[in-house]
Structure formats: C-alpha cells, structure tokens
Amino acid sequence: MFRARPEVRPATVEVFVEGSPVLVPEGATAAAAVLLAGLPAIRETPVTGSPRLPLCQMGVCFDCLAEIDGIPNRQACMVTVAPGMRIARQHGAREALR
Amino acid sequence: MERQAWALVDGPAMAPSHASMQTRGSDVIVVGGGLVGAAIAHGLRGEGLDTVLLDEGDIAFRASRGNFGLVWVQSKGFGAPWYQRWTRGSAGEWPGLAADLAARTGIDTALQQPGGVHLCLSEQEFEDRGRRMAQMQVEAGNFGLEYRMIRRDELAEMLPGLGPSVVGASWSPYDGHASPLALLQALHRAFTEAGGAYVPNAKVTGGTAAPNDFRVETAAGTFAAPRIVLAAGLGNADLAPVFGLNTPVRPQRGQILVTERARTVLPMPCTTIRQTGEGTIMLGDSMEEVGFDTRQSPPVMAQVAQRAALSFPWIAELNIVRAWSALRVMAPDGLPIYDQSERFPGAFTANCHSGVTLAGAHARLLAPMIARGVLDPVLDPFSAKRFDVPRAA
Ligand SMILES: Cc1cc2nc3c(=O)[nH]c(=O)nc-3n(C[C@H](O)[C@H](O)[C@H](O)COP(=O)(O)OP(=O)(O)OC[C@H]3O[C@@H](n4cnc5c(N)ncnc54)[C@H](O)[C@@H]3O)c2cc1C
Numbered sequence: 141m142f143r144a145r146p147e148v149r150p151a152t153v154e155v156f157v158e159g160s161p162v163l164v165p166e167g168a169t170a171a172a173a174v175l176l177a178g179l180p181a182i183r184e185t186p187v188t189g190s191p192r193l194p195l196c197q198m199g200v201c202f203d204c205l206a207e208i209d210g211i212p213n214r215q216a217c218m219v220t221v222a223p224g225m226r227i228a229r230q231h232g233a234r235e236a237l238r
Numbered sequence: 239m240e241r242q243a244w245a246l247v248d249g250p251a252m253a254p255s256h257a258s259m260q261t262r263g264s265d266v267i268v269v270g271g272g273l274v275g276a277a278i279a280h281g282l283r284g285e286g287l288d289t290v291l292l293d294e295g296d297i298a299f300r301a302s303r304g305n306f307g308l309v310w311v312q313s314k315g316f317g318a319p320w321y322q323r324w325t326r327g328s329a330g331e332w333p334g335l336a337a338d339l340a341a342r343t344g345i346d347t348a349l350q351q352p353g354g355v356h357l358c359l360s361e362q363e364f365e366d367r368g369r370r371m372a373q374m375q376v377e378a379g380n381f382g383l384e385y386r387m388i389r390r391d392e393l394a395e396m397l398p399g400l401g402p403s404v405v406g407a408s409w410s411p412y413d414g415h416a417s418p419l420a421l422l423q424a425l426h427r428a429f430t431e432a433g434g435a436y437v438p439n440a441k442v443t444g445g446t447a448a449p450n451d452f453r454v455e456t457a458a459g460t461f462a463a464p465r466i467v468l469a470a471g472l473g474n475a476d477l478a479p480v481f482g483l484n485t486p487v488r489p490q491r492g493q494i495l496v497t498e499r500a501r502t503v504l505p506m507p508c509t510t511i512r513q514t515g516e517g518t519i520m521l522g523d524s525m526e527e528v529g530f531d532t533r534q535s536p537p538v539m540a541q542v543a544q545r546a547a548l549s550f551p552w553i554a555e556l557n558i559v560r561a562w563s564a565l566r567v568m569a570p571d572g573l574p575i576y577d578q579s580e581r582f583p584g585a586f587t588a589n590c591h592s593g594v595t596l597a598g599a600h601a602r603l604l605a606p607m608i609a610r611g612v613l614d615p616v617l618d619p620f621s622a623k624r625f626d627v628p629r630a631a
Pocket residue numbers: 269270271272273274275276292293294295298299300301302303304305306307308309310440441442443469470471472473474477490491492493494523563564565566567589590591592593594595596
C-alpha cells in the first residue's frame with residue numbers, strides 16, 4: 141500500500157521489520173519502514189487489544205509504538221532508521237520488569 | 239431573627255438581574271462539586287433530599303482532578319486517633335460505595351484494597367516510621383491498629399524488583415487505591431441520574447444567611463434552601479465566615495509524574511508509587527507551601543523521579559508521559575474539618591485533604607447526619623473550634 145516517492149533519496153538503509161529486511165532511504169523514520177513492510181499492525185492497545193499502525197507521523201498519537209532494538213514502547217515515527225535496526229511489534233503494554 | 243447579607247469581594251454582589259430571576263428552592267444546597275461535595279450530594283440525594291450542587295467552572299482550583307488516588311489509612315491520625323477511626327471507617331464503606339456506584343452508573347472506580355506499604359530508604363526512616371506506627375497503635379487503644387514493620391528481605395518477596403536502597407517498610411492491611419477521576423465521574427452521574435441538580439459555572443458570590451434559611455447568588459441564578467453544605471475546597475476559607483463558620487484551609491502543592499502503561503508488576507500501592515488498573519505507574523507527590531501556584535518545578539519533579547527509581551530501579555526505564563501539579567486543601571493541623579454553624583444552624587462545612595479516601599465516609603456516614611440535621615458526637619473533635627484554643631504563653 142505504501143511506497144517511497146520515486147524522486148526522493150534511494151532506499152539504501154536495510155532494517156528488519158518483524159525479522160524481514162526492508163530497504164528505506166537514509167533519514168526515514170522507523171514508522172516509514174513499518175508502513176513499507178506492509179504489516180497489518182505494529183502494536184495492539186494494552187486494554188482492548190485493538191490493532192494499530194502509525195497514524196500521525198508526528199509524535200502525538202502513540203499508535204506507532206514498537207519495540208526497536210530491544211527497547212519496548214518507542215514511538216517509531218520519532219526514531220530515524222539506522223542500518224540493521226530491528227523493529228518489532230509491541231504486544232499490548234510493555235513489560236516493565238523482565 | 240438574625241439575618242446576614244454578604245458578598246465575596248471578588249464577585250458581583252447581588253447583581254440586579256438576579257433579583258428578577260426566579261429563585262430555585264430545594265431541601266439542601268451543596269457548594270462545591272469536587273470529591274467532597276459530590277460525595278455528600280450523592281449521599282444526600284440517597285436520603286431522599288431534593289439536592290442542588292453548585293460548582294465553579296473550569297478555571298477553578300480542583301484537587302479532585304489532580305490527586306494521587308490512594309485510599310490510604312495506615313498513617314492517618316498520629317496524635318489524633320479519632321481521625322484514624324474515621325479514615326478506617328471510610329475505607330470500610332468504600333467497597334459498598336464502589337458497588338453502589340457501579341450498579342447505578344456502570345463506572346468501575348477501580349477500587350483495590352490489598353493492603354499497602356510505606357517504603358523506607360534509610361535505617362533512620364525505618365526507625366522513625368516504626369516509632370510512629372507503634373505510637374499510633376497505642377493511641378488506637380481497644381480499636382486496635384494492625385500493622386507490621388517489614389525488613390527488606392521479606393519485602394522483596396512481596397514487591398517485585400525492589401531496589402537495593404529500600405531497607406524496609408511499614409505495612410497495613412487497610413490500605414488501597416482507586417481511580418479518582420472515575421470516582422468523581424461516577425459520583426456526579428449517580429447524583430444527577432437519581433434526580434440531583436448539578437449546576438456548573440455557578441460560583442457562589444453572595445447571598446443571605448439566617449438560621450435554617452439560606453439564599454445564595456451565582457451567575458447561574460439564585461438558590462434557596464433551609465440547609466447548606468460548604469464543600470468548596472479552598473473556596474471554603476472565604477465562604478465559611480459569612481455562615482458563622484471557620485475553615486482556615488490553605489493550599490499545599492503536590493506534583494505527580496505518570497509513566498507509560500506497563501504490564502502489572504506492583505501487587506499493592508505504596509505511599510508515593512502506585513500502578514493503576516490501566517498499567518500506568520503514578521509517582522508522587524511533593525508537599526510544597528507555595529500558595530495558589532499550580533506551576534511545576536523541575537527540581538521537585540526530579541526528586542519525585544529519583545525516589546521512585548531508588549525504590550524500584552526498573553521504573554527508571556519507563557517513559558514519563560504526563561506530569562502535573564495540584565493544590566491540596568489543608569487545615570492547619572492537616573485534619574478534616576466538619577462543623578455545623580451555631581449562629582446559623584443548617585449550615586455545615588466539610589473539608590479534608592484526603593477526599594478520595596474519605597469518599598466512603600462522606601457519602602455514607604456524613605451525608606445521613608447532615609440529612610438528620612445533627613453531626614454525630616464522633617465528629618466533635620473535627621470541629622474548627624479546635625483552632626480557637628488559646629496557645630499556651
Ligand atoms: C497532589 C495531590 C495528591 C493527593 N492525593 C490524594 C490521595 O492519594 N488520596 C486522597 O484521599 N486524597 C488525595 N488528595 C486530596 C484530595 O484530592 C482532596 O482531599 C479532595 O480532592 C478535596 O476535594 P474537595 O471537593 O474538597 O476540593 P476540590 O476538588 O478543590 O473541589 C472544590 C470545588 O468547589 C468549587 N468551588 C470553590 N469555591 C466555590 C464557590 N464560591 N462557589 C461554588 N463552587 C465553588 C470548585 O470549583 C471545586 O470544583 C491529593 C491532593 C493533591 C493535590
């Protein structure tokens with residue numbers, strides 16, 4: 141459903157969304173990688189378990205929460221991709237104590 | 239018969255337009271729609287009284303919308319065992335109140351009363367706490383006070399991820415917590431659905447007082463009743479004197495931080511750390527004498543966070559998603575004030591700095607007394623007369 145606009149920078153950075161490699165341009169956000177990967181949801185809400193994908197892309201809605209490089213509940217739209225970054229689904233509320 | 243007319247200095251006194259407005263009569267007027275006023279109004283409506291609840295608008299100081307949500311017993315009433323008894327009575331009424339509100343409104347107030355702990359971060363704190371609890375147990379006499387001072391090793395079994403800085407805690411079985419916003423909403427809804435009249439944007443700015451005959455002016459009209467309950471939080475300081483009452487309450491600021499939601503870790507509330515039903519962890523709460531100032535201050539917020547991280551190091555990994563400050567409603571000795579005016583019988587005051595904890599008592603014990611027109615002798619020690627005792631030279 142989502143593709144990077146052709147005129148922008150080439151997709152050169154490889155990240156892993158739920159384990160699958162995705163190429164995104166340098167400077168893109170982890171949320172962009174999530175959308176490009178075509179997942180049906182990146183998180184489920186803690187109370188009702190309702191599925192969510194990145195929405196506002198500007199840090200206010202928290203619908204893009206993901207586990208990024210092992211850290212839970214990060215706002216994917218506020219995180220710039222880095223080579224090899226691992227972006228995984230956030231299942232409900234995070235564990236506080238593991 | 240004595241009759242006194244008055245106006246608050248900052249309000250329009252008896253604006254002419256009001257004179258032409260119709261007066262709304264009722265059995266009783268409650269001034270203040272915070273937790274205290276709403277609990278009493280709900281209780282009065284339950285007693286069958288036609289009850290009008292007058293409240294200010296959104297700019298008001300409202301402790302009821304910014305508090306920590308503990309239903310807390312263990313440390314209440316040091317040197318004042320009647321306050322321990324009243325508080326414990328309220329904790330005992332809470333399950334009934336929660337069930338009643340849930341049945342009437344469908345709102346879950348998230349009450350949990352699994353017992354609670356006060357964490358001590360040094361031997362000195364642990365000793366002081368132990369002495370205080372022992373003294374309170376002595377003061378409680380036959381009424382009793384169940385508590386334990388628990389050392390670190392045993393405590394670590396009770397509280398996952400306890401920090402190494404915690405040397406121990408006091409524990410009592412009476413403590414708990416609830417959602418204060420759900421409580422406020424449920425009280426309001428139960429009150430109005432039972433036929434009570436809630437009038438917002440109705441700051442009481444003037445009126446007349448006579449025994450069992452009260453009339454008050456607000457921007458929303460004139461209201462009259464043979465009984466009036468002043469439950470206006472910090473607003474009571476100005477209102478009480480015109481009804482022959484005295485409530486010398488002052489603001490005391492508290493700051494609170496809230497983390498993102500996490501899966502349930504904490505099985506019980508601590509005095510300054512609790513995990514809500516939704517999973518957020520609330521960190522509180524400072525006690526600052528700064529007058530009517532609801533700003534936040536980074537040094538105090540840092541202190542709150544630091545103490546939480548010492549208590550449970552894993553909390554430091556969580557994001558803070560909200561923070562705020564609110565003003566407690568404090569009497570000079572920190573105890574509630576309940577009174578009926580001698581000069582103008584029918585006028586009552588109710589003030590406290592633990593409106594969540596005491597909601598059970600206010601709705602189910604105090605309101606019936608007000609409906610009967612007489613405060614029980616158990617409330618005598620809470621009269622503001624205690625402030626009139628001349629200080630020893
Ligand atoms: C930081 C903090 C933490 C707290 N933690 C806890 C806790 O863990 N457990 C607990 O039990 N308690 C706690 N409290 C205390 C609790 O919040 C208060 O005891 C309680 O909210 C007081 O309720 P109230 O109705 O008296 O006052 P308020 O909530 O201040 O309500 C007073 C109402 O009266 C209205 N009013 C004022 N003047 C007038 C007027 N002239 N005419 C009409 N209306 C008027 C105002 O608009 C307001 O709505 C805490 C408080 C703070 C600030």
